[in-house]
Amino acid sequence: MTLPMLSGEPEVITVGADVLGEALDAQAVPRVRVDWRPPMPGTDDDLARVLADPRRTGANETAVGRLLSARPQLIGVRPAHEVLDLPKGTFLHAGPPIDWERASGPMRGALIGAMLLEGLAADAEEAGERLAAGQARLDSCHHHRTVGPMAGVVTPSMWMFEVRDAEHGGTAYCSLNEGLGKVLRYGAYGPEVLERLRWMGEVLGPVMRATLDKLGPLDLTSLIAQALQMGDELHNRNRAATSLLVRELAPGIVDASPGHAAEVLRFINGNDHFFLNAGMAACKVSTDAARNVPGSTLVVAMARNGTDFGIQVSGLGDRWFTGPAGVPDGLYLGAYGPADANPDIGDSTITETAGLGGFAMAAAPAIVRFVGGDVSDAMAATRSMYEITLAEHPAYQIPGLDFRGTPVGVDVTLVARTGLLPTVNTGIAGRVAGTGQVGAGLVSPPASAFTSALAALAEVAGHNRASAM
Secondary structure (H helix, E strand, O other): OOOOOOOOOOOEEEEOOHHHHHHHHHOOOOEEEEOOOOOOOOOHHHHHHHHOOOOHHHHHHHHHHHHHHOOEEEEEEEEHHHHOOOOOOEEEEOOOOOOHHHOOHHHHHHHHHHHHHOOOOOOHHHHHHHHHOOOOEEEEHHHHOEEOOOOOOEOOOOEEEEEEEOOOOOEEEEEOOOOOOOOHHHOOOOHHHHHHHHHHHHHHHHHHHHHHHHHOOEEHHHHHHHHHHOOOOOOOOOHHHHHHHHHHHHHHHHHHOOOOHHHHHHHHHOOOOHHHHHHHHHHHHHHHOOOOOOOOOEEEEEEEEOOEEEEEEHHHOOOOEEEEOOOOEEEEOOOOOHHHEOOOEEOOOHHHHOOOHHHHHHHOHHHHHHHOOOHHHHHHHHHHHHHHEEEEEEEEEEHHHOOEEEEEEEEHHHHHHHOOOOOEEEEEEEOOOOOOEEEEEEEOOOHHHHHHHHHHHHHHHHHHHHHHO
16 A cells, blocks of 8 residues: 655654753744643543543533533521521531531631620630530531631521522522621631621621512623623632622612611622622533532532532532642732632632633733732633543633633543633632731632542443442
8 A cells, every 4th residue: 555645844843841842942842732631530430430421411411401401699697597597506607517626727716706795705815615515516508508708607696698590490609708808708707707797697798688579680691701801710719790789789778778778889899809709600500500410520619618629510419529729829918918818719610610700811911910820820720621521611701711601510530531620719818817818819629529420430431330330
C-alpha cells in the first residue's frame, strides 16, 4: 500500500509542558496545541466503570435539564421555627455534618453566639460548656433545604428568605444577611453582633414579610441575569444585585411599614451583600431540582464547615464525600495574614454549583480587587470551568465572553478526567472564635472529595450492571 504524501508546511502537535511549545514559537515553527491532562491518579478503573454506565448520558441530560429550567422566586420572609420546624436548642450549620469537637474557631464562635441569642446561656463561657456537653443539637443546613453563608448557623428565632421553584415546586431557605465586619456568620458574638441580630428579628424580618406579602413573588432568575450584565458574579460581588433588589422592594417597604421604612432601607442600602443570601437560596432550589437522578454524575452541592469540604452528587442521594478544607489564597484586611485564616467555610459555594461565583468571574472584573489577581485571571478562571461542566446557563450570560452562558453543572467524571478542580472565590474567616472576617480570596476543593464520589459511582454502576445480567 502506498501512503499519500503530506503537503504543505509541517506542523508540530504539542501536548503538556508549554516550555517546549514556547521554544517552537520562538523559532516560528507552526504548531497545534492540544490542551490535554492526564486523569487524576488512581481513577482509571473507576472512570472506566462510570463512563460505561448506560444510564449516565440520559441521567445527566435529565439532571442538568432540571437545574437549567428551575425558576426561583422570592416568595416571603418567615421565622426559621415556622418554616424549618426548628425546636429550641437545635442549630443548623454550613457544610457537611460536624460536631463541637471537630468544629473550627469561627464555627464555634457562631454557635456560641447562637446560644446567647436564643437565651440558652448567660455568657460565652457557659455557652461553650453547654455545647461541649452536647446540650444543643447540630445539623447540616443542606439536610433542611437550607443554606447559610460562612458558619451558616441558623437558630429558631432567625428570619429566613423563602425561595420557591415555580417550575419544579421545590423550596429553599437562607437567613438574612447581617452585613460585613464582626458578624455571627464569621464567628463573632459580641454585644453589637447580638444587638443587630435582635433588631433583624424584631424589625427587619417582619417588615420584609409584610413587604413581600404586598408585592408578591420576585423573579430571582431575572435579577441574577441583570446583575451579571452589571458586573456582579453573585458570590463575593453583589452590589448590582442588591441595588436591583432595593429598587424592587423600596416602594413596598414604604407602603407596608412607613414607621420603619427609613431604618430598614438604610440597613439594606448599606450592605452590598444583602442579595447574597436570597441568591444562595435561589441556587439551592435550582440544584435541588437536579437531585436523585439514578446514574447522574452531576454535583448538586458543594459546601464547607471550616474543617471539611464536602460534595453531594445527583445519583448518590444525600451522601457526603469530603476532604480537608483548604485555606484560601487571597488578600487580607489590615494587619491580618495567612496565619490568621481559618480553612474554607460556608454554604455559599452553592453559587458555584449553580454556575455563578467563581464560575462567573469573567462577568465581574472588579472582583479581582477583592480576591487578588488581575482581569485576565478572572477570564481564565471562567473559561477553565467550561471543561468540567455539562452545560452553559441560558439565562446567566457573560458580556465579556460574547454573552456566552456561564459554565454550569459540575460533572464528577470531567473533574477526574481533566484534573481541574472547581474555582471558588470566598471570604476568609479568622481562625480564632470571635475574630470575624480577615480577608477574601480563591480556594480549590480537595481532590479527594471528587475521587471518593467517583469510586461510589463506580460501585453503584457495577451493582447495576450485575443486576441487569
